[in-house]
Amino acid sequence: MADVPNVEKHEPLARYTDPVSRYLLIYLCILVLAGLQFVIGYSHLDTSAKFARMLLIAIAEAGLALLFFMHLWAEKRGFLFFVVVLPASYWLQCNSVGLIVIVWNGAPHIRSLNPG
């Protein structure tokens, strides 16, 4: 006879019971960060500096959305690692090598990482 497994119905970890005020706060934070990107876009910084600042802000926005809007914060830490860290590291490893080598030939001034 087959072993009868544990068939208890589990409860999801993300229950969406946070107060609306918390959602509003996160929304306002993301809105402010998005506004900051527009301010940087109109600033007189050079393109590389703009790019770096905008990338950081976009990552912060995405982090807030992932953790609180998509409720990754309420899930198990292992799931967070599974969803974010592993694919990101794998993707970076493969694509950074491949694309850099491709551009090596295609764009001579990419070596200085100086956007045109």
Added chain:
Amino acid sequence: MATTIHQPPRIEQIGDPSRPRSSSGNGGWRPLVPEGGDPHLVQEYAPPPASTGIWVALCAISMTFAALTSALVVRKGGAVDWRHFTLPSILYLNTLVLVASSVTLEIARRRVARFMGGLRSAAERPARWLYVTLTLGVLFVAGQYLAWRQLSSQGLYLATNPSSSFFYVFTAAHVLHLLGGLGGLSRVIYKLDRLVLRRSNFRRDRSLLALYGRSLGLFAFVAVGKTLTNSTGDSVSQADLTMEAHPPGLITGLPPFSVSAKKMAIWLFIIADAATFAACLVAYGFLRNGAAHWPRPFHSITNVALMTFILLTSSLTMLLGVRAAKAGDKSGAFRWTMITAGGGVVFALLHIREWLALIGEGMTMFHNPWGDPLFGASFFSITGLHLLHVTGGVIALVVVGLRYMRARYNADDLEVTGLYWHFVDLVWMFVVPFVYLLNLAQ
């Protein structure tokens, strides 16, 4: 002395593995509802973590090769320095070797499954076909090395020309993945020969490795520019093995990470889709850096700012919809979901208006009046892909919202759709700065 006669244990027949497979769309092996059981148990079924892990890896690997293929097409399309060269003839033989290895791997998987099920004896050497597969894999690597040697003897190196760069990167990436597969195969052979592995674990390893091996066969076709064909059929393979591992109608404990199968599926999709967008943005970044005169055509960003505001707000309304659904407020959930869909429609209309304005100024896929012709291709590709996702999201929201109101879907379905919508919003957070704000007119 009294004799106590115990009631014999009642053996509950849950399913009969020998019965014909159904065509109910569930893979043909597991009844949707266990006899006398709770249908929720089946809905909560999820594959083992290792199986989920290998699917995630396959998604990521697929996206990597898809990104490289896209980069190749774009680079080749806009290049005047692209140099064509004759592929080493050994690559054709190599392709056949890889196809053959997929076939032998499938044969090996079936034989080992029968051996593990007690249908074959050890005297029939179940690992024999595994050795054949391993040998073919090693032959492929050797053939690849010979192909590289042939190219280098013609003076084609990694940095000689973009075409040779692509060739070396593609084939090297593929060989790296193949070496990983050979390592896994060696581990399985070692375990089988030593007979120290528990049967359940062994079955899992074999099925995962077969899946990985077949996928590598697929990528090889892309790498050598051959037909995109799945290397072997998969008619009964997964089902056979899974049937042995899980009696029909039963689940084996909690799903991985305590995440339901539906939610896990949408997260896998999001991971794969994120890789696609990331690849597009990285390729766009490299194109932008490589161009001498990259256009900066955006004078006003009022439209983009409005679109961003609408999309971010729609994420909030989606959140409120899911929250209402989880709280059992059906009408509230439906209302917020429809508001979200409405926001998506307005976003799409504003987006199309902006496209039309740019087209009116003379911008097409491969032409624009401001500078590098690839600007149009990259702009329309990235924003078009995002617009496609928004359109799909709006349709999904309306369908799921209506079905939720008719009690055909539940709050979990709304939550899954909401996760997708948040992802669409998240992608826009990266598209706006890189595609619009960095290209503001000075």
